[in-house]
Amino acid sequence: MSAKNLSHRMHRTVAVSSIGLVLATLVLAQTPPPPRLTLVQAEALAIKNHPQVATARNVAAAAGQHVVQAKSAYYPTINGEITNSQGLGLSRIGAGILPASALFDRSGQGLQLAQLVTDFGRRNNLVANSQFLAQAAEQSTQATTFDVVFGVNKAYFGVLQAQAFVGVAEQTVKARQTLTDQVVALANANLKSLVDVEFARVNLAEAQLMLIRANDAVKRAYADLARAMGQDRPIEYQLEQTPAAPAPPDSTEPLVNEAIQNRPELRELRLRVSAAQRFEEAEKDLKHPNISLIAVGGALPYIDQTPRVAPYGYEGVGLNVDIPVFNGHLFSARAQAAHYESLAEDQRLRDQQQGVERDVRTAWISASTAYQSIPVTEQFLKSAQLALELAQGRYSLGLSSIVEITQAQLNLTQAQIENVSAKYDYQSAYAGLQYTIGALR
Numbered sequence: 001m002s003a004k005n006l007s008h009r010m011h012r013t014v015a016v017s018s019i020g021l022v023l024a025t026l027v028l029a030q031t032p033p034p035p036r037l038t039l040v041q042a043e044a045l046a047i048k049n050h051p052q053v054a055t056a057r058n059v060a061a062a063a064g065q066h067v068v069q070a071k072s073a074y075y076p077t078i079n080g081e082i083t084n085s086q087g088l089g090l091s092r093i094g095a096g097i098l099p100a101s102a103l104f105d106r107s108g109q110g111l112q113l114a115q116l117v118t119d120f121g122r123r124n125n126l127v128a129n130s131q132f133l134a135q136a137a138e139q140s141t142q143a144t145t146f147d148v149v150f151g152v153n154k155a156y157f158g159v160l161q162a163q164a165f166v167g168v169a170e171q172t173v174k175a176r177q178t179l180t181d182q183v184v185a186l187a188n189a190n191l192k193s194l195v196d197v198e199f200a201r202v203n204l205a206e207a208q209l210m211l212i213r214a215n216d217a218v219k220r221a222y223a224d225l226a227r228a229m230g231q232d233r234p235i236e237y238q239l240e241q242t243p244a245a246p247a248p249p250d251s252t253e254p255l256v257n258e259a260i261q262n263r264p265e266l267r268e269l270r271l272r273v274s275a276a277q278r279f280e281e282a283e284k285d286l287k288h289p290n291i292s293l294i295a296v297g298g299a300l301p302y303i304d305q306t307p308r309v310a311p312y313g314y315e316g317v318g319l320n321v322d323i324p325v326f327n328g329h330l331f332s333a334r335a336q337a338a339h340y341e342s343l344a345e346d347q348r349l350r351d352q353q354q355g356v357e358r359d360v361r362t363a364w365i366s367a368s369t370a371y372q373s374i375p376v377t378e379q380f381l382k383s384a385q386l387a388l389e390l391a392q393g394r395y396s397l398g399l400s401s402i403v404e405i406t407q408a409q410l411n412l413t414q415a416q417i418e419n420v421s422a423k424y425d426y427q428s429a430y431a432g433l434q435y436t437i438g439a440l441r
Helices: 003-030 039-049 051-074 122-188 194-228 253-262 264-287 330-396 402-436
Strands: 077-085 106-118 290-303 313-322
Touching (some): 122 402, 253 330, 253 402, 330 402
Antiparallel strands (some): 290 313
16 A cells, blocks of 8 residues: 555544544533432422322312212202003003002103202211311322322432442542552552552452442432332432531420321321211211102103093102111111221321321431431541541551551541431431421421
8 A cells, every 4th residue: 555545544534533523522512411400399290290199189089079979968869751651451560569550551751859858967977977088088198298208308318328429439449549559650669569559459449349339329319219209210310409407306295296286197087087976976867767858740741541531741749757667776786887987096096196206206316316427427537537648648658558558548438438328317317307297398
Protein backbone atom coordinates (compact mmCIF):
# COMPACT_ATOMS: atom_id res chain seq x y z
CA MET A 1 0.00 0.00 0.00
CA SER A 2 1.33 3.39 -0.96
CA ALA A 3 2.01 6.10 1.58
CA LYS A 4 -0.64 8.27 -0.08
CA ASN A 5 -3.37 5.63 0.29
CA LEU A 6 -2.34 4.93 3.87
CA SER A 7 -2.51 8.61 4.71
CA HIS A 8 -5.93 8.86 3.05
CA ARG A 9 -7.29 5.92 5.05
CA MET A 10 -5.92 7.33 8.30
CA HIS A 11 -7.58 10.69 7.63
CA ARG A 12 -10.87 8.94 6.86
CA THR A 13 -10.67 6.89 10.07
CA VAL A 14 -10.00 10.00 12.12
CA ALA A 15 -12.91 11.80 10.47
CA VAL A 16 -15.31 8.91 11.10
CA SER A 17 -14.16 8.70 14.72
CA SER A 18 -14.65 12.43 15.16
CA ILE A 19 -18.12 12.27 13.69
CA GLY A 20 -19.01 9.34 15.98
CA LEU A 21 -17.69 11.21 18.99
CA VAL A 22 -19.73 14.28 18.08
CA LEU A 23 -22.89 12.21 17.59
CA ALA A 24 -22.37 10.42 20.89
CA THR A 25 -21.92 13.76 22.62
CA LEU A 26 -25.13 15.07 21.07
CA VAL A 27 -27.05 11.97 22.14
CA LEU A 28 -25.78 12.29 25.69
CA ALA A 29 -26.60 15.97 25.70
CA GLN A 30 -30.16 15.26 24.54
CA THR A 31 -30.76 12.51 27.12
CA PRO A 32 -33.21 14.02 29.61
CA PRO A 33 -32.14 14.03 33.25
CA PRO A 34 -34.05 11.76 35.63
CA PRO A 35 -37.28 13.34 36.90
CA ARG A 36 -37.06 15.05 40.26
CA LEU A 37 -39.29 13.86 43.06
CA THR A 38 -40.01 15.18 46.54
CA LEU A 39 -41.44 13.19 49.40
CA VAL A 40 -44.71 15.12 49.23
CA GLN A 41 -45.01 14.37 45.50
CA ALA A 42 -44.28 10.69 46.12
CA GLU A 43 -47.03 10.54 48.73
CA ALA A 44 -49.50 12.24 46.40
CA LEU A 45 -48.69 9.83 43.57
CA ALA A 46 -49.15 6.86 45.90
CA ILE A 47 -52.53 8.10 47.11
CA LYS A 48 -53.60 8.59 43.50
CA ASN A 49 -52.24 5.36 42.00
CA HIS A 50 -51.94 2.68 44.68
CA PRO A 51 -54.41 -0.19 44.14
CA GLN A 52 -54.96 -0.63 47.88
CA VAL A 53 -56.24 2.94 48.17
CA ALA A 54 -58.44 2.47 45.08
CA THR A 55 -59.83 -0.75 46.55
CA ALA A 56 -60.64 0.93 49.86
CA ARG A 57 -62.38 3.80 48.06
CA ASN A 58 -64.52 1.37 46.06
CA VAL A 59 -65.45 -0.53 49.21
CA ALA A 60 -66.45 2.74 50.88
CA ALA A 61 -68.53 3.72 47.83
CA ALA A 62 -70.29 0.34 47.95
CA ALA A 63 -71.01 0.85 51.66
CA GLY A 64 -72.58 4.20 50.82
CA GLN A 65 -74.96 2.47 48.42
CA HIS A 66 -76.00 0.10 51.21
CA VAL A 67 -77.37 3.16 53.02
CA VAL A 68 -79.52 3.92 49.97
CA GLN A 69 -80.72 0.31 49.95
CA ALA A 70 -81.68 0.48 53.62
CA LYS A 71 -83.60 3.73 53.13
CA SER A 72 -85.51 2.34 50.15
CA ALA A 73 -88.08 0.81 52.53
CA TYR A 74 -89.23 4.31 53.44
CA TYR A 75 -90.57 4.75 49.91
CA PRO A 76 -93.46 2.96 48.22
CA THR A 77 -92.87 0.06 45.89
CA ILE A 78 -94.78 0.35 42.62
CA ASN A 79 -94.99 -2.54 40.15
CA GLY A 80 -96.67 -2.58 36.75
CA GLU A 81 -98.64 -5.72 35.88
CA ILE A 82 -99.97 -7.09 32.61
CA THR A 83 -102.01 -10.30 32.70
CA ASN A 84 -103.53 -12.32 29.89
CA SER A 85 -105.12 -15.62 30.76
CA GLN A 86 -107.13 -18.42 29.17
CA GLY A 87 -109.24 -20.92 31.04
CA LEU A 88 -111.92 -23.57 30.54
CA GLY A 89 -115.19 -21.74 30.78
CA LEU A 90 -117.30 -22.31 33.92
CA SER A 91 -114.54 -24.51 35.47
CA ARG A 92 -113.13 -24.12 38.97
CA ILE A 93 -109.66 -24.57 40.57
CA GLY A 94 -109.82 -27.95 42.26
CA ALA A 95 -106.47 -28.24 44.10
CA GLY A 96 -104.27 -25.93 46.14
CA ILE A 97 -104.58 -23.84 49.27
CA LEU A 98 -106.52 -20.98 47.65
CA PRO A 99 -110.34 -20.85 47.67
CA ALA A 100 -112.07 -22.06 44.54
CA SER A 101 -111.96 -19.45 41.81
CA ALA A 102 -113.53 -19.25 38.42
CA LEU A 103 -111.31 -19.67 35.34
CA PHE A 104 -112.01 -17.41 32.40
CA ASP A 105 -110.35 -15.65 29.49
CA ARG A 106 -109.29 -12.11 30.26
CA SER A 107 -106.75 -9.37 29.52
CA GLY A 108 -105.84 -6.64 31.99
CA GLN A 109 -103.22 -4.07 32.95
CA GLY A 110 -102.68 -2.35 36.26
CA LEU A 111 -100.39 -1.11 39.03
CA GLN A 112 -99.70 -2.44 42.49
CA LEU A 113 -98.39 -0.18 45.26
CA ALA A 114 -96.99 -1.40 48.57
CA GLN A 115 -95.92 0.96 51.35
CA LEU A 116 -94.50 0.17 54.76
CA VAL A 117 -96.47 2.14 57.33
CA THR A 118 -94.44 1.22 60.42
CA ASP A 119 -92.33 -1.58 61.81
CA PHE A 120 -91.98 0.15 65.18
CA GLY A 121 -88.36 1.29 64.75
CA ARG A 122 -86.69 -1.69 63.11
CA ARG A 123 -86.14 0.08 59.78
CA ASN A 124 -84.71 3.16 61.53
CA ASN A 125 -82.16 0.97 63.31
CA LEU A 126 -81.23 -0.81 60.08
CA VAL A 127 -80.66 2.54 58.34
CA ALA A 128 -78.51 3.75 61.25
CA ASN A 129 -76.55 0.48 61.11
CA SER A 130 -75.80 0.97 57.40
CA GLN A 131 -74.81 4.61 57.99
CA PHE A 132 -72.36 3.67 60.71
CA LEU A 133 -70.89 0.95 58.49
CA ALA A 134 -70.51 3.43 55.61
CA GLN A 135 -68.67 5.85 57.91
CA ALA A 136 -66.51 2.97 59.14
CA ALA A 137 -65.62 2.15 55.52
CA GLU A 138 -64.50 5.76 55.03
CA GLN A 139 -62.24 5.47 58.08
CA SER A 140 -60.90 2.20 56.66
CA THR A 141 -60.01 4.12 53.49
CA GLN A 142 -58.19 6.69 55.62
CA ALA A 143 -56.33 3.92 57.46
CA THR A 144 -55.30 2.35 54.14
CA THR A 145 -54.09 5.74 52.94
CA PHE A 146 -52.01 6.13 56.11
CA ASP A 147 -50.47 2.68 55.54
CA VAL A 148 -49.58 3.55 51.95
CA VAL A 149 -48.11 6.94 52.90
CA PHE A 150 -46.03 5.34 55.64
CA GLY A 151 -44.77 2.77 53.16
CA VAL A 152 -43.77 5.57 50.79
CA ASN A 153 -41.85 7.30 53.58
CA LYS A 154 -39.91 4.15 54.42
CA ALA A 155 -39.16 3.41 50.76
CA TYR A 156 -38.19 7.03 50.03
CA PHE A 157 -35.73 7.16 52.92
CA GLY A 158 -34.54 3.69 51.90
CA VAL A 159 -33.52 5.01 48.48
CA LEU A 160 -31.75 8.03 49.98
CA GLN A 161 -29.91 5.80 52.43
CA ALA A 162 -28.90 3.35 49.70
CA GLN A 163 -27.61 6.23 47.57
CA ALA A 164 -25.65 7.56 50.54
CA PHE A 165 -24.11 4.12 50.98
CA VAL A 166 -23.02 4.24 47.33
CA GLY A 167 -21.31 7.55 48.04
CA VAL A 168 -19.50 6.02 51.01
CA ALA A 169 -18.48 3.04 48.89
CA GLU A 170 -17.16 5.25 46.09
CA GLN A 171 -15.11 7.32 48.52
CA THR A 172 -13.78 4.13 50.06
CA VAL A 173 -12.77 2.69 46.68
CA LYS A 174 -11.06 5.94 45.73
CA ALA A 175 -9.14 6.18 49.02
CA ARG A 176 -8.06 2.55 48.93
CA GLN A 177 -7.08 2.77 45.26
CA THR A 178 -4.85 5.72 46.12
CA LEU A 179 -3.24 3.78 48.95
CA THR A 180 -2.76 0.74 46.72
CA ASP A 181 -1.08 2.85 44.04
CA GLN A 182 1.23 4.38 46.64
CA VAL A 183 2.17 1.02 48.14
CA VAL A 184 2.82 -0.48 44.68
CA ALA A 185 5.07 2.47 43.80
CA LEU A 186 6.97 2.10 47.08
CA ALA A 187 7.29 -1.66 46.53
CA ASN A 188 8.66 -1.07 43.03
CA ALA A 189 11.26 1.18 44.62
CA ASN A 190 12.04 -1.59 47.13
CA LEU A 191 10.78 0.60 49.98
CA LYS A 192 7.84 -1.66 50.88
CA SER A 193 7.35 -5.40 50.72
CA LEU A 194 4.98 -7.36 48.54
CA VAL A 195 3.03 -8.23 51.69
CA ASP A 196 2.03 -4.60 51.98
CA VAL A 197 0.94 -4.62 48.34
CA GLU A 198 -1.28 -7.66 48.83
CA PHE A 199 -2.81 -6.21 52.01
CA ALA A 200 -3.65 -3.04 50.11
CA ARG A 201 -5.12 -4.99 47.20
CA VAL A 202 -7.27 -7.11 49.52
CA ASN A 203 -8.52 -3.93 51.13
CA LEU A 204 -9.30 -2.45 47.70
CA ALA A 205 -11.14 -5.57 46.54
CA GLU A 206 -13.28 -5.46 49.64
CA ALA A 207 -14.23 -1.85 48.88
CA GLN A 208 -15.05 -2.73 45.28
CA LEU A 209 -17.36 -5.52 46.45
CA MET A 210 -19.02 -3.08 48.82
CA LEU A 211 -19.62 -0.69 45.92
CA ILE A 212 -21.18 -3.45 43.81
CA ARG A 213 -23.52 -4.41 46.64
CA ALA A 214 -24.39 -0.77 47.31
CA ASN A 215 -25.37 -0.22 43.67
CA ASP A 216 -27.49 -3.35 43.81
CA ALA A 217 -29.17 -2.06 46.97
CA VAL A 218 -30.08 1.18 45.20
CA LYS A 219 -31.86 -0.72 42.43
CA ARG A 220 -33.77 -2.79 44.96
CA ALA A 221 -34.65 0.38 46.90
CA TYR A 222 -36.08 1.95 43.74
CA ALA A 223 -38.15 -1.21 43.18
CA ASP A 224 -39.51 -0.89 46.73
CA LEU A 225 -40.34 2.77 46.12
CA ALA A 226 -42.20 1.94 42.91
CA ARG A 227 -44.24 -0.69 44.75
CA ALA A 228 -44.98 1.73 47.59
CA MET A 229 -46.18 4.33 45.07
CA GLY A 230 -48.35 1.84 43.18
CA GLN A 231 -46.31 2.07 39.98
CA ASP A 232 -46.05 -0.75 37.46
CA ARG A 233 -42.31 -0.34 36.91
CA PRO A 234 -39.44 1.32 38.80
CA ILE A 235 -38.38 4.82 37.81
CA GLU A 236 -35.02 6.07 39.03
CA TYR A 237 -36.10 9.50 40.22
CA GLN A 238 -33.73 12.16 41.41
CA LEU A 239 -34.97 12.34 44.99
CA GLU A 240 -34.90 15.59 46.90
CA GLN A 241 -33.45 15.58 50.39
CA THR A 242 -35.99 16.19 53.15
CA PRO A 243 -35.56 18.56 56.09
CA ALA A 244 -34.18 16.97 59.23
CA ALA A 245 -36.90 15.64 61.50
CA PRO A 246 -37.34 17.41 64.85
CA ALA A 247 -36.39 15.80 68.13
CA PRO A 248 -38.89 13.27 69.52
CA PRO A 249 -41.20 14.39 72.35
CA ASP A 250 -40.09 13.90 75.94
CA SER A 251 -43.02 11.73 77.00
CA THR A 252 -45.31 9.12 75.46
CA GLU A 253 -48.55 9.85 77.33
CA PRO A 254 -49.62 12.84 75.19
CA LEU A 255 -48.78 10.77 72.12
CA VAL A 256 -50.92 7.87 73.34
CA ASN A 257 -53.90 10.16 73.90
CA GLU A 258 -53.42 11.69 70.47
CA ALA A 259 -53.25 8.26 68.86
CA ILE A 260 -56.45 7.10 70.57
CA GLN A 261 -58.26 10.14 69.17
CA ASN A 262 -56.71 10.23 65.70
CA ARG A 263 -55.98 6.70 64.53
CA PRO A 264 -58.50 5.88 61.78
CA GLU A 265 -58.46 2.20 62.73
CA LEU A 266 -59.86 3.08 66.16
CA ARG A 267 -62.44 5.45 64.71
CA GLU A 268 -63.50 2.69 62.32
CA LEU A 269 -63.95 0.19 65.15
CA ARG A 270 -65.90 2.70 67.25
CA LEU A 271 -68.27 3.16 64.34
CA ARG A 272 -68.55 -0.61 63.91
CA VAL A 273 -69.44 -0.94 67.59
CA SER A 274 -72.21 1.64 67.11
CA ALA A 275 -73.38 -0.19 63.97
CA ALA A 276 -73.48 -3.50 65.83
CA GLN A 277 -75.49 -1.95 68.67
CA ARG A 278 -78.07 -0.53 66.25
CA PHE A 279 -78.29 -3.86 64.45
CA GLU A 280 -78.88 -5.54 67.79
CA GLU A 281 -81.79 -3.14 68.40
CA ALA A 282 -83.11 -3.88 64.92
CA GLU A 283 -83.07 -7.62 65.59
CA LYS A 284 -84.91 -7.11 68.87
CA ASP A 285 -87.59 -5.19 66.94
CA LEU A 286 -88.41 -8.31 64.93
CA LYS A 287 -90.95 -9.20 67.63
CA HIS A 288 -93.00 -6.10 66.80
CA PRO A 289 -95.80 -6.13 64.19
CA ASN A 290 -95.35 -4.80 60.66
CA ILE A 291 -98.08 -2.59 59.22
CA SER A 292 -98.18 -2.22 55.44
CA LEU A 293 -100.48 -0.52 52.97
CA ILE A 294 -101.29 -2.27 49.68
CA ALA A 295 -103.21 -0.66 46.82
CA VAL A 296 -104.05 -1.94 43.34
CA GLY A 297 -105.75 -0.42 40.33
CA GLY A 298 -105.98 -0.92 36.58
CA ALA A 299 -108.07 -1.64 33.50
CA LEU A 300 -109.79 -4.80 32.29
CA PRO A 301 -110.54 -4.08 28.64
CA TYR A 302 -111.38 -7.68 27.73
CA ILE A 303 -113.16 -10.41 29.68
CA ASP A 304 -115.00 -13.48 28.43
CA GLN A 305 -118.39 -12.65 29.88
CA THR A 306 -121.69 -12.52 28.01
CA PRO A 307 -123.39 -10.44 29.14
CA ARG A 308 -120.41 -8.56 30.70
CA VAL A 309 -120.75 -8.25 34.46
CA ALA A 310 -117.27 -7.08 35.55
CA PRO A 311 -116.49 -3.37 35.12
CA TYR A 312 -113.83 -2.13 32.72
CA GLY A 313 -111.53 -1.07 35.54
CA TYR A 314 -110.65 -2.19 39.05
CA GLU A 315 -109.15 -0.67 42.20
CA GLY A 316 -108.66 -1.67 45.79
CA VAL A 317 -106.72 -0.76 48.91
CA GLY A 318 -105.90 -2.71 52.04
CA LEU A 319 -104.04 -2.38 55.32
CA ASN A 320 -102.11 -5.44 56.44
CA VAL A 321 -100.89 -6.03 60.00
CA ASP A 322 -98.32 -8.83 60.29
CA ILE A 323 -98.06 -9.95 63.92
CA PRO A 324 -95.33 -12.51 64.76
CA VAL A 325 -96.64 -15.15 67.12
CA PHE A 326 -94.22 -18.10 67.00
CA ASN A 327 -91.49 -19.11 64.56
CA GLY A 328 -89.45 -21.69 66.43
CA HIS A 329 -87.42 -19.12 68.45
CA LEU A 330 -85.95 -17.69 65.24
CA PHE A 331 -86.30 -14.03 66.22
CA SER A 332 -85.00 -14.50 69.76
CA ALA A 333 -81.96 -16.40 68.41
CA ARG A 334 -81.26 -13.63 65.91
CA ALA A 335 -81.47 -11.03 68.69
CA GLN A 336 -79.05 -13.02 70.87
CA ALA A 337 -76.63 -13.51 67.97
CA ALA A 338 -76.64 -9.76 67.28
CA HIS A 339 -76.01 -9.13 71.00
CA TYR A 340 -72.93 -11.38 71.02
CA GLU A 341 -71.65 -9.81 67.80
CA SER A 342 -71.98 -6.39 69.45
CA LEU A 343 -69.95 -7.59 72.42
CA ALA A 344 -67.31 -9.03 70.07
CA GLU A 345 -66.96 -5.70 68.24
CA ASP A 346 -66.48 -3.93 71.56
CA GLN A 347 -63.68 -6.33 72.49
CA ARG A 348 -62.05 -5.85 69.08
CA LEU A 349 -61.99 -2.12 69.78
CA ARG A 350 -60.42 -2.73 73.17
CA ASP A 351 -57.78 -5.04 71.70
CA GLN A 352 -56.94 -2.61 68.89
CA GLN A 353 -56.64 0.28 71.34
CA GLN A 354 -54.18 -1.69 73.47
CA GLY A 355 -52.19 -2.50 70.34
CA VAL A 356 -52.08 1.16 69.33
CA GLU A 357 -50.85 2.18 72.78
CA ARG A 358 -48.09 -0.40 72.55
CA ASP A 359 -47.17 0.71 69.01
CA VAL A 360 -46.87 4.34 70.12
CA ARG A 361 -44.56 3.48 73.00
CA THR A 362 -42.47 1.17 70.84
CA ALA A 363 -42.19 3.75 68.06
CA TRP A 364 -41.21 6.44 70.58
CA ILE A 365 -38.45 4.22 71.98
CA SER A 366 -37.15 3.48 68.48
CA ALA A 367 -37.20 7.16 67.51
CA SER A 368 -35.48 8.23 70.74
CA THR A 369 -32.77 5.59 70.33
CA ALA A 370 -32.16 6.58 66.71
CA TYR A 371 -32.02 10.25 67.65
CA GLN A 372 -29.48 9.61 70.40
CA SER A 373 -27.34 7.62 67.95
CA ILE A 374 -26.80 10.58 65.61
CA PRO A 375 -24.30 12.59 67.75
CA VAL A 376 -22.54 9.36 68.77
CA THR A 377 -21.97 8.35 65.15
CA GLU A 378 -20.82 11.88 64.29
CA GLN A 379 -18.18 11.66 67.00
CA PHE A 380 -17.33 8.16 65.83
CA LEU A 381 -16.78 9.53 62.31
CA LYS A 382 -14.56 12.38 63.51
CA SER A 383 -12.41 10.02 65.57
CA ALA A 384 -12.11 7.55 62.69
CA GLN A 385 -11.02 10.31 60.30
CA LEU A 386 -8.39 11.54 62.75
CA ALA A 387 -7.17 8.00 63.40
CA LEU A 388 -6.77 7.41 59.66
CA GLU A 389 -4.78 10.61 59.23
CA LEU A 390 -2.46 9.60 62.08
CA ALA A 391 -2.10 6.08 60.70
CA GLN A 392 -1.23 7.41 57.26
CA GLY A 393 1.42 9.67 58.77
CA ARG A 394 2.94 6.84 60.80
CA TYR A 395 2.94 4.55 57.77
CA SER A 396 4.61 7.17 55.59
CA LEU A 397 7.34 7.55 58.22
CA GLY A 398 7.77 3.78 58.42
CA LEU A 399 6.62 3.69 62.06
CA SER A 400 3.75 1.24 61.49
CA SER A 401 2.72 -1.63 59.26
CA ILE A 402 0.13 -1.79 56.52
CA VAL A 403 -2.20 -3.55 58.96
CA GLU A 404 -2.60 -0.39 61.03
CA ILE A 405 -3.59 1.81 58.10
CA THR A 406 -5.95 -0.78 56.58
CA GLN A 407 -7.62 -1.18 59.96
CA ALA A 408 -7.97 2.60 60.18
CA GLN A 409 -9.60 2.61 56.74
CA LEU A 410 -12.01 -0.12 57.83
CA ASN A 411 -12.91 1.88 60.93
CA LEU A 412 -13.56 4.98 58.84
CA THR A 413 -15.79 3.08 56.44
CA GLN A 414 -17.71 1.61 59.35
CA ALA A 415 -18.08 5.06 60.91
CA GLN A 416 -19.38 6.53 57.65
CA ILE A 417 -21.91 3.73 57.30
CA GLU A 418 -23.07 4.11 60.91
CA ASN A 419 -23.42 7.86 60.50
CA VAL A 420 -25.50 7.52 57.33
CA SER A 421 -27.63 4.80 58.91
CA ALA A 422 -28.27 6.85 62.04
CA LYS A 423 -29.55 9.85 60.08
CA TYR A 424 -31.92 7.95 57.82
CA ASP A 425 -32.94 5.49 60.51
CA TYR A 426 -34.14 8.43 62.56
CA GLN A 427 -36.03 9.89 59.61
CA SER A 428 -37.82 6.56 59.17
CA ALA A 429 -38.34 6.13 62.91
CA TYR A 430 -39.83 9.61 63.25
CA ALA A 431 -42.17 8.91 60.32
CA GLY A 432 -43.15 5.69 62.09
CA LEU A 433 -43.89 7.64 65.27
CA GLN A 434 -46.07 10.09 63.34
CA TYR A 435 -47.85 7.16 61.75
CA THR A 436 -48.64 5.52 65.09
CA ILE A 437 -50.30 8.69 66.43
CA GLY A 438 -52.29 9.26 63.25
CA ALA A 439 -50.44 12.44 62.25
CA LEU A 440 -48.59 11.26 59.12
CA ARG A 441 -50.18 13.55 56.51
